[in-house]
Amino acid sequence: MPVINFKYDELYKQLGKTLDNDELINILPMISSDVENYTDEEVKVEFFPNRPDYYSLEGIVRSLKGYLEIETGMPKYDVIKTENTMTVDEELENIRPYVATCMVKNVEITEEELVNIMEFQEHLHWVIGRDRKKVAIGIHDLDKVEAPFYYKAGNPKQDKFIPLDSTEELTLDEILEEHDKGKKYSKLLEDKEFYPLIVDAKGNIMSMPPIINSDLTKLTTQTKNLFIDVTGTDINAVTNALNIIASNMAEHEGAKIETMVVKYPYNDDIEYPQFDPQVIDVHTSLASEYIGIDLTAEKIVKTLEKTRFDAQIIDEETVRVTVPRYRIDILHEVDIIENIALGYGFNDLPAELPEFSTIANPDPKREFDKILEQVMIGLGFTEIKSLMLTSEEQHYTKLGHEIEPRRVTVAQPITQDRTMIRQSLVNSLLEFLQDNKHEELPQKIFEIGDVAYLDDDAEVKMRTVKKMAGAQISSNANLTTIKSYMESVVSNLGFKMILEDYDDSVFIMGRSAKFTVEAFDEKTPFTLEGYFGEVNPQVLTNFDLEYPTILFEITFIEK
Structure with missing residues (x-):
């Protein structure tokens, strides 16, 4: 499972509150994590693959704010609609057909945050992207490029740019043959007539997904505005990955998300990110039965708000739950019930011996x-x-x-x-x-x-x-x-x-x-x-x- 390393000081700065380190170590398992190791300066925490929103420090802090009741309910992000577009070439339909993109502005990036962003990206590549085969992610310095943008079919022998970790301009074929990332992921573009490229209005190549980004748009501690692209073969996975990245980056104080419309020749146009929440009804009787305690609709609302959902009482038997789009693990009412137990507090649930026993036999x-x-x-x-x-x-x-x-x-x-x-x-x-x-x-x-x-x-x-x-x-x-x-x-x-x-x-x-x-x-x-x-x-x-x-x-x- 993905392991996230962070320093106490980094977490407390984003949390806006300093905790006793031992208190934090005791709280982390209560938000569905496994503390692997910790020292006086940093913590190593393991998270399940069904919670990719935890794969950056921003996602962990967002959850802790709810658990500690610093902020409750579904997070609200400042999303600004723009006229910016990403136009897709028709030739990409049978190569790598889908792309989702948006911009996040006013993000403060320290050296530690730069490392966290890169690790976040790679964890998502594995958990959602199947090692870039299904989804590949690029995060760029927006100020180095200009809109509108294009997702185009590149010529392997003619198109060229300077890839990350290189000082030499290479053709697309040369990148696959000579660059470390190109050699590692060349099989993903094997036998393709064209290779996907993301290009800005001036023709600057920003990325060659799913292989490598351009050196032109690499992130530094001077970067303030981000351009995020996600490409892949599964439109749902592409959309989920972008929603998670955008929402986590928007947790930075003062950050604003700007939309982008992707214009397809073979699909409907789509505006990203897609933050329209999912709505699921949960029933008090079923929640009470599964958790083993008597719950009221009011208590359910309070516990769900601690786990960063919005909830509304329909009647004493039904609570309507609004689920943020970064929670891709929520598929069914029972998933909501699990979060009710989490918000209630696992340590506060009564312990009971089972009412039955079994006698084992050799297999x-x-x-x-x-x-x-x-x-x-x-x-x-x-x-x-x-x-x-x-x-x-x-x-x-x-x-x-x-x-x-x-x-x-x-x-x-x-x-x-x-x-x-x-x-x-x-x-x-x-x-x-x-x-x-x-x-x-x-x-x-x-x-x-x-x-x-x-x-x-x-x-x-x-x-x-x-x-x-x-x-x-x-x-x-x-x-x-x-x-x-x-x-x-x-x-x-x-x-x-x-x-x-x-x-x-x-x-x-x-x-x-x-x-x-x-x-x-x-x-x-x-x-x-x-x-x-x-x-x-x-x-x-x-x-x-x-x-x-x-x-x-x-x-x-x-x-």
């Missing part, structure tokens, strides 16, 4: 895992446990495999290394060895765990499969050793191993094999298959491993 699947564990421990292996989430780079690229298009991906990944659900346990073992390469050799580890595959016939369009994998790193690890381990495992499970040739980029060519099995007892309720071998030196290099490594993986198949 049959876990009983089978125990058998596998006993076999592997008997062979001198140590069990590890890793996360099911991994990344395409670790799971495919470092193993020399092409990225599998049919994989289970995370819709809104929180970090770059947790973007998909694994289909194999192999990379987890190699990552573990990489993290422990300073330990003595030999190291022998194994893991039993589930992997996931897309399955159109399954009710949830996904199925899980149990696998077991093991690895040994040592100076004398070789094919004979791993083959003997496999023969022992397979025979202990009641099978005879049948070997076949197997070539895979994970292994040294000619030093690996795959196998199927024959059961000694036809009534065995499962079968298995797998592979083993000596790991390719290039794969070892990819994982920073320096000694020979052998590994295996077994897939268990229910009959």
Whole structure:
């Protein structure tokens, strides 16, 4: 989950009130955060991915003002309508079709605030933008450019500008080939005839989304007025991201938001930001039932105002709630009820023992895992446990495999290394060895765990499969050793191993094999298959491993 660092002094300055540091540490969990660490000067706080409005200090302060009743109710922002426009080229419809933009003026930017803005932008890139694929954000110095603005289809070989962190003017193709950001995100513009550009009235290139901004409009401590652009492939995600950024930046004292109309050739014109609130009715009886206390409509209104909503009593059973647009986590009445509990105060809710108890029984699947564990421990292996989430780079690229298009991906990944659900346990073992390469050799580890595959016939369009994998790193690890381990495992499970040739980029060519099995007892309720071998030196290099490594993986198949 995204982690936000801030200094006490920065927070108290924006809050307009100084708290005892210990008091603040106790309050932060009450606004749905997890305090990871703190010192005498700063705090490190983790927030859930459903609250991207917390990913900058301004959002945290806004919530604290409500909790402490410094300011209550839905925030009101000074929004000024303008005639400024952003005109979109027709060629972008099938490249990166949507853009949302606005201006925020009279913003004070210190060195600390400059760092906070950059971190805020990158957190949103991950949580909403899926590493810029779905949404990319640019924040510029407005005073360096002139309206009107254009979202145009750029010529990769002819259009050129000086990108951030560069002193040389480069063509768009050169940026993708030579600039660090270009090389990292070039796949997002792969095979495109044109590349998106944001340009001002004088033809100055401000940004090449989703790759890099221009050096011309970079933010400094002298910047007072911001131009914000958000581009992407999903118009709702683009709109949500702009609303969050604009509202958080508008929390600065004296800041004013100015609108921009985006003119599409393939869509209706849209004025941004879109601050029209969402309205949801919440019912006192349901809130009382879910929270476990008797609530009146008046009490609900007060608690919701503390959590920065507006609320109006319709009758004693119904309260109409007005939800600000930066609260993209509010989807249903139950989300409002959660905020009622938060405004009431979790520590003030009565504690009760449950009225029922249960008696646990062993999970049959876990009983089978125990058998596998006993076999592997008997062979001198140590069990590890890793996360099911991994990344395409670790799971495919470092193993020399092409990225599998049919994989289970995370819709809104929180970090770059947790973007998909694994289909194999192999990379987890190699990552573990990489993290422990300073330990003595030999190291022998194994893991039993589930992997996931897309399955159109399954009710949830996904199925899980149990696998077991093991690895040994040592100076004398070789094919004979791993083959003997496999023969022992397979025979202990009641099978005879049948070997076949197997070539895979994970292994040294000619030093690996795959196998199927024959059961000694036809009534065995499962079968298995797998592979083993000596790991390719290039794969070892990819994982920073320096000694020979052998590994295996077994897939268990229910009959």
